[in-house]
Amino acid sequence: MTRPSTPELLHAGDSCLVIEFGDTIDLTVNGKVQQLRRSLEKHPLPGMLEMVPTYRSLALYFDPIATDTDRLLQTVRELALATEDFPSGGGTVMIVPVLYGGAEGPDLQTVASHNGLTVEDVIKRHSERDYYCYMLGFTPGFPYLGGMDETIATPRLQNPRTLIPAGSVGIAGRQTGIYPIDSPGGWQLIGRTPLRLFDPDGEPPILIDAGLWVRFQPIDRGEYHAVTEAVASGKYRPQISPCKEDKR
Amino acid sequence: MKLAIDSGGLLTTVQDLGRWGFQGKGMPVAGAMDRQSLRLGNVLVGNAIGAAALEITVLGPKLTVTDGEGLLAVTGADLGLTINNRSVPMWEALFVTAGDVITFTGPKGKGCRAYLCLSGGLDVPLVMGSRSTYLRGKIGGYRGRALKTGDCLRTNAASLVQAGIGFACPEPLRPLFAPSTPLHVVLGPQDKAFTASGVETFLSASYVISNEADRMGYRLEGPAIEHTSEADIISDAIPLGSIQIPGQGRPICMLADRQTTGGYTKIAVLASPDIGALAQRLPGETVRFEAIAFNKAIDAARVEGKAVETLLALRSSYRSRSRPLQTSKSGTWRIHVDGKPYDVSWELLNG
Numbered sequence: 236m237t238r239p240s241t242p243e244l245l246h247a248g249d250s251c252l253v254i255e256f257g258d259t260i261d262l263t264v265n266g267k268v269q270q271l272r273r274s275l276e277k278h279p280l281p282g283m284l285e286m287v288p289t290y291r292s293l294a295l296y297f298d299p300i301a302t303d304t305d306r307l308l309q310t311v312r313e314l315a316l317a318t319e320d321f322p323s324g325g326g327t328v329m330i331v332p333v334l335y336g337g338a339e340g341p342d343l344q345t346v347a348s349h350n351g352l353t354v355e356d357v358i359k360r361h362s363e364r365d366y367y368c369y370m371l372g373f374t375p376g377f378p379y380l381g382g383m384d385e386t387i388a389t390p391r392l393q394n395p396r397t398l399i400p401a402g403s404v405g406i407a408g409r410q411t412g413i414y415p416i417d418s419p420g421g422w423q424l425i426g427r428t429p430l431r432l433f434d435p436d437g438e439p440p441i442l443i444d445a446g447l448w449v450r451f452q453p454i455d456r457g458e459y460h461a462v463t464e465a466v467a468s469g470k471y472r473p474q475i476s477p478c479k480e481d482k483r
Numbered sequence: 484m485k486l487a488i489d490s491g492g493l494l495t496t497v498q499d500l501g502r503w504g505f506q507g508k509g510m511p512v513a514g515a516m517d518r519q520s521l522r523l524g525n526v527l528v529g530n531a532i533g534a535a536a537l538e539i540t541v542l543g544p545k546l547t548v549t550d551g552e553g554l555l556a557v558t559g560a561d562l563g564l565t566i567n568n569r570s571v572p573m574w575e576a577l578f579v580t581a582g583d584v585i586t587f588t589g590p591k592g593k594g595c596r597a598y599l600c601l602s603g604g605l606d607v608p609l610v611m612g613s614r615s616t617y618l619r620g621k622i623g624g625y626r627g628r629a630l631k632t633g634d635c636l637r638t639n640a641a642s643l644v645q646a647g648i649g650f651a652c653p654e655p656l657r658p659l660f661a662p663s664t665p666l667h668v669v670l671g672p673q674d675k676a677f678t679a680s681g682v683e684t685f686l687s688a689s690y691v692i693s694n695e696a697d698r699m700g701y702r703l704e705g706p707a708i709e710h711t712s713e714a715d716i717i718s719d720a721i722p723l724g725s726i727q728i729p730g731q732g733r734p735i736c737m738l739a740d741r742q743t744t745g746g747y748t749k750i751a752v753l754a755s756p757d758i759g760a761l762a763q764r765l766p767g768e769t770v771r772f773e774a775i776a777f778n779k780a781i782d783a784a785r786v787e788g789k790a791v792e793t794l795l796a797l798r799s800s801y802r803s804r805s806r807p808l809q810t811s812k813s814g815t816w817r818i819h820v821d822g823k824p825y826d827v828s829w830e831l832l833n834g
Contacts, residue, residue: 246670246671246672247671248669248722248723248724248751248753248755248780249752249754249755249783250722250755251720251752255672284503284504285503285506287720287743288507289717289718290717292719294506294719294720294722296506299755299780300788304777370744373742373744374620375505375510376508379718416620435610435611435622436610440510441509441510444508
C-alpha cells in the first residue's frame, strides 16, 4: 500500500472541482475520498450540487452562480488535509445472495477448468471474501469491486454475449462484478443475484454505494425464488452484517 | 393542454435541466444540451426555469393541440417554426388552442437544437428527480425514448396564461450561435498529462466535428494532441463539457448523456455557456478552443444567470393587452396576429 500524497485540488471547469488523494487504487487512498465525501455530506456548502467518489478522487459539482468559489476552495482544501490515513469501510458489509451455476451462471465450469479447480472451490473462493466497492460507474448502479481471490481470475469471453440479464455475477480478469441492468458484455458469468441493483422507482434507486463492503452468499434455487418474490413485492430489506475481519 | 404527435421529427425528446444527484451511483445526468435556451424558453411561458420541454433536433416534429389552450415559446436554433402553416416568431410567448397545428419547415440558419416550451411544462413522470429522457438507459421523458407518431403529451395546469401572450425575449439576452467563435475552456483537470506542444496544438488548431456526434458527446477530427506518456488514468468523474483525449490524440467533448466516469485524460472543460454553443453545432462545422482562467469562466456563467434574471424581471412587469377571460356579457379583447395587434369586440347573444 502506497502512502497517499498531499491532496491536490484540480479545476474541472467552472462547475466542478476534483480533489485527488493519490495515484493508486488502494483502501487508504479511497478511505480519504470517502472521509471527505462524508464530511461534506454532513456539512454541505452553499451551492454544492453533488459528489462523485471514485478510486482516488472526489469530484464536487457546484452551481457556479450560487457558490462563493473562494470559500468553497478554501473549505474543501482544509477538509481534504484533515482526512486521516486509515482504510475505509467502517466494518459493515451488504450481503448479496447468489445462485451459482446452472442457467444463471453458464461459465462457472469454464472458470473452474481455467484455474484447475472444482466448481465448489470457485463458489467457496468467490463467496468467502468481502469485496470493497471503490466506486460506481459504467452503467447506473455498476459497482467496481476490489479484493477478488486471484486464483479464480479468468479472462473475458472471446466472443461477448449480446444480452446479459440484470443481476448476473461475473468475472473478468482479476475483477468481479454484478450487472445492474440487461446489457451486452464479455464477463464470465458464474451466477445471478435476485436483488435489483438498479430500480429507477426504488427507494433508494441504487442498492450498493461506494465505500460499502459486499459479500456474496451462495443460495439455492428455492431461496432464489423466495428473494425474487420479496424484491418484486417491495418486502425485501438488504441484509447488513459486520465484516469478517476488522478492515481497519 | 394535450398534444398529439403527428410525426416525431429526427430526434425529439422531453428534457429538463437534468437528473442531478445520482452521478455518484453511475447515473448519467442527461437534460437539455443547450440549457440556456431551455431556461429562457421556460421564462417566456411563465414556467420554472427547469420545467420539462421538448428538445428538437434539426428536423422538427408535427404536433396538434387536441385539447385546452396555453402559451408556447420556441427558443434555441431556428428550425422553421410554423403554426397552422404560417411562419411565427421564435423567442416569444404565443397563444395556442385546440386545433392548432405546430410544424417545423427545416433549419433556417445557425444552430441545430430548438426548445419547445409550453405553459405548465410537460407532464411526464418524474424519474429520480427529473423528467429528462436518458436514451441509452431508456428511462425518463416520454417512455424513455424519442417521440414518434401516435404519441400523446399533456402539460401541467398553468395560470395567468392570457397575461403573458406576446411576451418576447429581447435579442441581447439570447445566446449567440456564432460558428466561428472560439469555445472557451478552463484547462485541467489532467492538462499536466500533455506536453507543452500538445496543449499548444489543442489551443491553436482547428477541429472539425465528426459524424460521431450525439447527445453523449462529440468526437472531433484534427491534429493529434501529444501526451507526455499515458493517455489513460485511473477512472474518475467526467464533468459536463469535459474534453477527453484518448490515446490517438483527438478530442472527445463529453455532453449531456455522457457516462459518469471514465479513464481517459481530460485536457480541459468547456465554460458553461460554451457547452450549449457547441451543442448547437453540427458535424462538419469547425471548433477552436481558447483557454480562460477559472474566474473568467465563473463570470461567463454569471452573465447567463443574469440574462435569466433580467428576463424574469421583464416578464413580471409585462402585462399583455389581451385581457383575461371574464364572465361579463360583452367586451373587447386585443389579440395579436403575425405580431400585429387587433381589437376584437364580442357580446353574448340571447343573453
